[in-house]
Amino acid sequence: MSVVEAPDGDRAWQLASARGEITTEAALLQVRVMHDTRDHWAARDPELAQALADGDAAHADDDRRWGAAADFPPPELDVDPATMAAFEMLAEQRQRDVSPVRLTPAASVRIDRPYWVWDRRIPVGGTTLMPGREGLGKTALVCWLMARLTRGQLEGQWHKRPAHVVYVGNEDDRSSVLVPRLTAAGADLDRVHFVDMPDGASFSVGVDSVSLAQAVTGLDVALVVVDPLDGHLAGVDTHRKAEVQQSVAKLAQFAQDVRCGALGLAHLNKGDTRDLLSRVVGSVGFTTSVRSVLGVGEHPDDPTERICVVGKANMTDKSTVPALRFRVEGTLIEHPDGGTPIDTGVAVILGEEEGIDPNAVIDGGSPAERTARDEAAAWLADVLDEGPMPRAEVVKLARAEGISLATLKRAMQAVGVDVTRSHSERGRPSVWALKSYGSPHVEPKPPEPKPEPPLTSGNGSVSRITAHTSDTEPKYGSRPLDDVRAQAFDRDEEW
Numbered sequence: 001m002s003v004v005e006a007p008d009g010d011r012a013w014q015l016a017s018a019r020g021e022i023t024t025e026a027a028l029l030q031v032r033v034m035h036d037t038r039d040h041w042a043a044r045d046p047e048l049a050q051a052l053a054d055g056d057a058a059h060a061d062d063d064r065r066w067g068a069a070a071d072f073p074p075p076e077l078d079v080d081p082a083t084m085a086a087f088e089m090l091a092e093q094r095q096r097d098v099s100p101v102r103l104t105p106a107a108s109v110r111i112d113r114p115y116w117v118w119d120r121r122i123p124v125g126g127t128t129l130m131p132g133r134e135g136l137g138k139t140a141l142v143c144w145l146m147a148r149l150t151r152g153q154l155e156g157q158w159h160k161r162p163a164h165v166v167y168v169g170n171e172d173d174r175s176s177v178l179v180p181r182l183t184a185a186g187a188d189l190d191r192v193h194f195v196d197m198p199d200g201a202s203f204s205v206g207v208d209s210v211s212l213a214q215a216v217t218g219l220d221v222a223l224v225v226v227d228p229l230d231g232h233l234a235g236v237d238t239h240r241k242a243e244v245q246q247s248v249a250k251l252a253q254f255a256q257d258v259r260c261g262a263l264g265l266a267h268l269n270k271g272d273t274r275d276l277l278s279r280v281v282g283s284v285g286f287t288t289s290v291r292s293v294l295g296v297g298e299h300p301d302d303p304t305e306r307i308c309v310v311g312k313a314n315m316t317d318k319s320t321v322p323a324l325r326f327r328v329e330g331t332l333i334e335h336p337d338g339g340t341p342i343d344t345g346v347a348v349i350l351g352e353e354e355g356i357d358p359n360a361v362i363d364g365g366s367p368a369e370r371t372a373r374d375e376a377a378a379w380l381a382d383v384l385d386e387g388p389m390p391r392a393e394v395v396k397l398a399r400a401e402g403i404s405l406a407t408l409k410r411a412m413q414a415v416g417v418d419v420t421r422s423h424s425e426r427g428r429p430s431v432w433a434l435k436s437y438g439s440p441h442v443e444p445k446p447p448e449p450k451p452e453p454p455l456t457s458g459n460g461s462v463s464r465i466t467a468h469t470s471d472t473e474p475k476y477g478s479r480p481l482d483d484v485r486a487q488a489f490d491r492d493e494e495w
Contacts (some may be wrong), residue, residue: 004468016480084485114315116156117223123291123315124157125256127248129229131266131280132296132361137306137328137347138179138265139172142225142346143297144326145263147187149222159220162188164219166196168203169227180344183333184306191293194220204234206247209254221260226251229264230282240269244285252289264290274359297361299325301373301410305350320413322352355406376403376411381434384417388433391419 115124122128132138139154148154152162172178174194182192193211195203203212212224226232229248236243248264255262266286268279276295277287287293293312301304306326326349332341379401383394398408412432421430 023103025115028416045425055298073433102395117149117154117158120313120316120321121292121294121310122156122223122261122263124259126291126315127252127255127262127264127289127292128292129192129264129266129280129286129290130294130296131268131276131311133268136297137326138296138343139177140328140347141188141308141326142227142263142265142308143178143181144349146192146225147182147185150188150191151186158220161220162191163222164191164193164216166193166195166216166221166224167227168212168225168232170202171227171231174416176342177344180333180342181346184331184344184346202234205232205234205251206236207234207252209396213254213257216258221258223261223263224251224254224258225263225265227265229266238282238286241283241285241288244283245289248285248289252291268362276362279362287312295358295361300356300360301414306347307353307356307361309356309358309361311361318358322354324357325353327349355409372403372407373410373414376407377414379403380408380411380417381415384415384432384434388420388431391430391432394432 058249064406077398079147117124130138130142133336145164146167147153148159149163149165152158152160167178178194179189182189190414193216195215197203197208203226212421229251230238233244233247236247238244251264264286267281268276271279273279277293278284280293290312291314292310295309297307299307305325305327310318310321310323312318326347328345329348330343331346332343335342376398379398380394383389383397395405395408398405403411415434418433419430420433
């Protein structure tokens with residue numbers, strides 16, 4: 001904010017200040033308080049006097065004149081205290097502009113570790129961006145996040161410590177969309193707060209973050225969600241990098257002051273590039289000014305499921321953070337009047353999965369990747385059509401066909417394969433067998449009935465691990481919704 005506050009809470013001038021037009025705003029404010037000095041400036045500087053009369057003192061040359069004026073307020077004039085105070089503040093601002101650089105010794109900085117709202121995904125004291133295409137589960141996942149925070153069930157700084165969350169957004173109706181989804185997700189609604197502005201104004205990140213920090217005083221706030229982020233940058237050209245960065249910096253400053261996380265939702269454009277960060281709508285300033293980017297989209301191996309991946313991480317190694325696999329399911333919650341239940345949606349967490357390309361959330365994988373997967377799936381279905389086969393033999397045959405282990409893994413998921421393992425034999429060898437037919441990606445002919453082979457080898461016992469597509473069971477380890485730590489993807493020691 002400028003050292004000169006806008007009179008009467010003039011929002012247009014506050015927005016000008018948020019865009020970084022500090023000297024221009026100061027000049028404009030002077031117009032309001034210096035009408036009684038126009039005659040003086042008419043003799044001293046006719047051009048400036050005319051600018052005052054026209055209300056147009058915002059040009060760079062006029063800013064320089066204001067700076068010069070601040071150096072010597074005319075002592076011969078009997079000006080009112082507000083005018084004199086404005087002169088003094090402008091002089092202080094010019095002094096700071098002359099020497100804005102300060103040196104801070106590194107030895108005086110206290111070393112500290114990073115803290116997380118959501119472990120390795122949403123940092124404390126910074127802004128996180130969550131882009132994704134419309135209708136693919138961003139809001140459902142965010143409601144799940146907020147619910148877990150209000151219950152102290154999200155792995156991070158507020159684990160086992162129920163926190164407050166703040167939601168900024170008007171795109172989704174509160175009574176019919178947001179609160180039902182929060183209720184379905186199990187949120188403590190007393191700890192969820194919506195932001196309202198006077199006179200129906202829209203919240204502006206650049207202007208209102210300071211007021212929001214004051215409003216949450218006394219609350220243990222873990223996360224502020226801005227949905228969508230580009231819709232709350234009033235007065236900012238979202239295609240201009242510098243303007244976007246300045247506004248997002250205000251949100252980051254809020255997160256630092258409150259010691260919480262800030263999450264901004266974003267959309268993806270329809271460009272041709274398969275780079276997640278390049279597909280975010282608006283300027284590159286959105287992705288360059290945040291510490292973390294979480295992409296949400298279809299799972300590359302199952303379009304009925306969703307995936308949340310780390311596309312950018314400034315405070316950790318993103319390759320070590322598994323993707324979160326989830327599904328959005330319809331559910332009913334009770335209506336307060338006891339009438340017809342409310343139909344809503346809830347994010348069901350299926351587990352964590354490694355090895356997902358962050359760019360795959362754009363369109364479920366590139367055409368080349370999908371073709372390789374589908375071809376490998378058709379090959380695998382043919383191979384296992386003859387009956388169960390040791391995993392080692394399947395891998396050997398796949399390599400001979402030029403199929404990589406990663407592609408074979410995706411093919412295994414697409415086809416639906418039962419994996420049985422012997423616990424008694426050395427190396428715990430496993431056997432693969434077809435689980436079901438008619439998957440979304442492969443439609444092999446059903447084989448003629450064959451006797452089921454024994455599931456044990458020798459005298460040992462066997463455990464069964466299944467990778468398949470199911471309407472009732474998650475493909476990977478999961479836990480109930482209220483247990484935030486979903487089990488990591490059971491890699492089955494196959495890969």
